[in-house]
Amino acid sequence: MARQMNVPTLVEQARAGAPRAVARLISMVEDAHPQLREVMTALAPHTGRAHIIGITGSPGVGKSTSTSALVTALRKRGQRVGILAVDPSSPFSGGALLGDRIRMNDHVLDPEVYIRSMASRGHLGGLSWTTPQALRVLDAAGCDVVLVETVGVGQSEVEIAGLADTTIVLLAPGMGDGIQAAKAGILEIGDVFVVNKADRDGADNTVRDIRHMISLGDRTEPHLWRPPVLKTVASRGEGVDEVVEALDKHWAWMTEHGVLRKRRLRRAADEIEAIVIKTLRERMGDLRGGHGIEDHAALVVDGTASAYTAADDVVASLT
Amino acid sequence: MARQMNVPTLVEQARAGAPRAVARLISMVEDAHPQLREVMTALAPHTGRAHIIGITGSPGVGKSTSTSALVTALRKRGQRVGILAVDPSSPFSGGALLGDRIRMNDHVLDPEVYIRSMASRGHLGGLSWTTPQALRVLDAAGCDVVLVETVGVGQSEVEIAGLADTTIVLLAPGMGDGIQAAKAGILEIGDVFVVNKADRDGADNTVRDIRHMISLGDRTEPHLWRPPVLKTVASRGEGVDEVVEALDKHWAWMTEHGVLRKRRLRRAADEIEAIVIKTLRERMGDLRGGHGIEDHAALVVDGTASAYTAADDVVASLT
Numbered sequence: 337m338a339r340q341m342n343v344p345t346l347v348e349q350a351r352a353g354a355p356r357a358v359a360r361l362i363s364m365v366e367d368a369h370p371q372l373r374e375v376m377t378a379l380a381p382h383t384g385r386a387h388i389i390g391i392t393g394s395p396g397v398g399k400s401t402s403t404s405a406l407v408t409a410l411r412k413r414g415q416r417v418g419i420l421a422v423d424p425s426s427p428f429s430g431g432a433l434l435g436d437r438i439r440m441n442d443h444v445l446d447p448e449v450y451i452r453s454m455a456s457r458g459h460l461g462g463l464s465w466t467t468p469q470a471l472r473v474l475d476a477a478g479c480d481v482v483l484v485e486t487v488g489v490g491q492s493e494v495e496i497a498g499l500a501d502t503t504i505v506l507l508a509p510g511m512g513d514g515i516q517a518a519k520a521g522i523l524e525i526g527d528v529f530v531v532n533k534a535d536r537d538g539a540d541n542t543v544r545d546i547r548h549m550i551s552l553g554d555r556t557e558p559h560l561w562r563p564p565v566l567k568t569v570a571s572r573g574e575g576v577d578e579v580v581e582a583l584d585k586h587w588a589w590m591t592e593h594g595v596l597r598k599r600r601l602r603r604a605a606d607e608i609e610a611i612v613i614k615t616l617r618e619r620m621g622d623l624r625g626g627h628g629i630e631d632h633a634a635l636v637v638d639g640t641a642s643a644y645t646a647a648d649d650v651v652a653s654l655t
Numbered sequence: 656m657a658r659q660m661n662v663p664t665l666v667e668q669a670r671a672g673a674p675r676a677v678a679r680l681i682s683m684v685e686d687a688h689p690q691l692r693e694v695m696t697a698l699a700p701h702t703g704r705a706h707i708i709g710i711t712g713s714p715g716v717g718k719s720t721s722t723s724a725l726v727t728a729l730r731k732r733g734q735r736v737g738i739l740a741v742d743p744s745s746p747f748s749g750g751a752l753l754g755d756r757i758r759m760n761d762h763v764l765d766p767e768v769y770i771r772s773m774a775s776r777g778h779l780g781g782l783s784w785t786t787p788q789a790l791r792v793l794d795a796a797g798c799d800v801v802l803v804e805t806v807g808v809g810q811s812e813v814e815i816a817g818l819a820d821t822t823i824v825l826l827a828p829g830m831g832d833g834i835q836a837a838k839a840g841i842l843e844i845g846d847v848f849v850v851n852k853a854d855r856d857g858a859d860n861t862v863r864d865i866r867h868m869i870s871l872g873d874r875t876e877p878h879l880w881r882p883p884v885l886k887t888v889a890s891r892g893e894g895v896d897e898v899v900e901a902l903d904k905h906w907a908w909m910t911e912h913g914v915l916r917k918r919r920l921r922r923a924a925d926e927i928e929a930i931v932i933k934t935l936r937e938r939m940g941d942l943r944g945g946h947g948i949e950d951h952a953a954l955v956v957d958g959t960a961s962a963y964t965a966a967d968d969v970v971a972s973l974t
Contacts, residue, residue, distance in 0.1 A: 372963075373961070373963045376961040376962060376963050377961040377963065377964065379961070380955070380958050380959070380960060380961040381958045381959075382958070383958055384956065384957075384958055468962070469962075597956065600956045601949060601952045601953060601956055602952075603952075604951075604952035604953075604955040604956050604962065604965075605948045605949060605951075605952040607955070607962045608948055608951055608952060608955065608962050608965045608966050608969060609936070609939055609948065609969075611962055611963060611965075611966035612935075612939065612966045612969045612970050612973070613932060613935070613936065615966060615967075615970050616931075616932070616935055616970065616973075617928070617932065620928055620931060629924045629927055629928065630920060630924060632923075632924075632927055633920045633921075633922075633923035633924040633927060634920060634923075636699070636923040636926070636927065637703065637916065637919045637920055637923050638703075639699050639700045639701070639702055639703055640699070640700075641699060642692070642695040642696040642698070642699040643695060643787070643788070643923065643926045643927050643930055644691075644692040644695050644696065644930060645696065646923075646927045646930075647927050647930035647931045647934060648934075650927060650928075650931045651931055651934050651935065654931070654935075
């Protein structure tokens, strides 16, 4: 069913920055295209250059506006930018539902900016499997920075932090109440905190709350990075240069202390595990087609075996 | 670290209906206790009798009140009832955060009612792994009906439907707008729809909307079951007997057409798969300890291998 692609040509075009080739490669990731393995192997030598930056925050903090403002600032420096907007909320959405989240009108015509929406929880698997590969595509396409934007829902914030070199946590005045942030688990994952809409009442209180909570937490990274807490009014571009500066500093700090490599190693290990699990699931799927698991399921339903005993037998048949 | 349990005695006590034994067995599930396999094997012959009913709906539709009213109705018939409240929202919550969701004051002292809260996304794994086993415990403890209640967030509604024989979707007036329901994917999963708070304005519109949307959808079950759309005011117990009646009818229909067995077979197969994946993950975890995956990750980070090639090597070492 899947169309046969000329992978070397596509990869060459993507590396040269052709937007359609980049888009096609990401679609191949989303569709789990049969030639995806070939794509990833061809891309591998050309990855590792981009600074992957995660941007997360609750609905209403101004994520799209902030992302757009960041892109403007990065483009001023002549950098090529990729943007991946990940929707963790629905197993049913295709990319279409995401359309309204991306307000990138200033950038859609810029050939040095790649914008892509992805549903993270499609039938083909979760965030951990597709998103890292889409990031690799943008990385290999010569992006200096790739911004991964997600709305903070449940576990997604923590997951996005696991995909990025640097994670920006966006807040808005009144939402920075320390206990809320602690509950959401965002204090642990933020490398840079940004209180957007800082022209509103309460911005300074929010900054103070977050600073206080950060000072209480114990961060596990060696060579302590103290996350800055900055203020922006993204809609007017105010404070955005300071955010870019903080991102540069964090990059330099990570590089200097070996943290960048450590994070990337952990990420690659997670990605490998996800692919291993996917492979083994597929083998089990083949078993299901062949009635292997169904026969075991019948024993469980009839009470003659526990799910554990059945699982042992399946593992034995896989390995 | 885990305390050694006398499993045969615990199981015997649980089957006799001793609440403390039931509670302890569910704790063993939650903690992935080393003797859990022994527990599940001992329980296996005593499972399969209970009618597992999923109850889901958005925050504010009155899930706890409805669950409580259902329990009252079922108890009037002399049935033993288990209630499992599953919190899908947070990886950080222990059971404690769930306390306020269970407003079961009418039932906590009833020795024929078992109430338990579970966080579904603990560090030990997701809904698919722990919840079915907790259900088995309540089933083996002689519950005639087990209610699994979860708040509708993201994928959790679909997951709960996968765990239950019958799924009740709760709505409230004004929330039944067909497009919302279709977006949330609940039209496909509901066996019985209940519009609660039916004394409020708009209840009849909501009922009509849902009926209309159901008539448009194509349901894949054979021997078409047309989900009833009922009205309740759970806080006053109004309409609850009709819900119980609908549940009985659905049970009879499922039994008559082999749907019950089909659903349970699929569920058991999913459960077996989840345990298989867990087992293989643990083996990979052992690999990680032994630097197996870390070495592969370094190749990926350095661009000398793709994650696929690395995953192939890991699969080969597992199998």
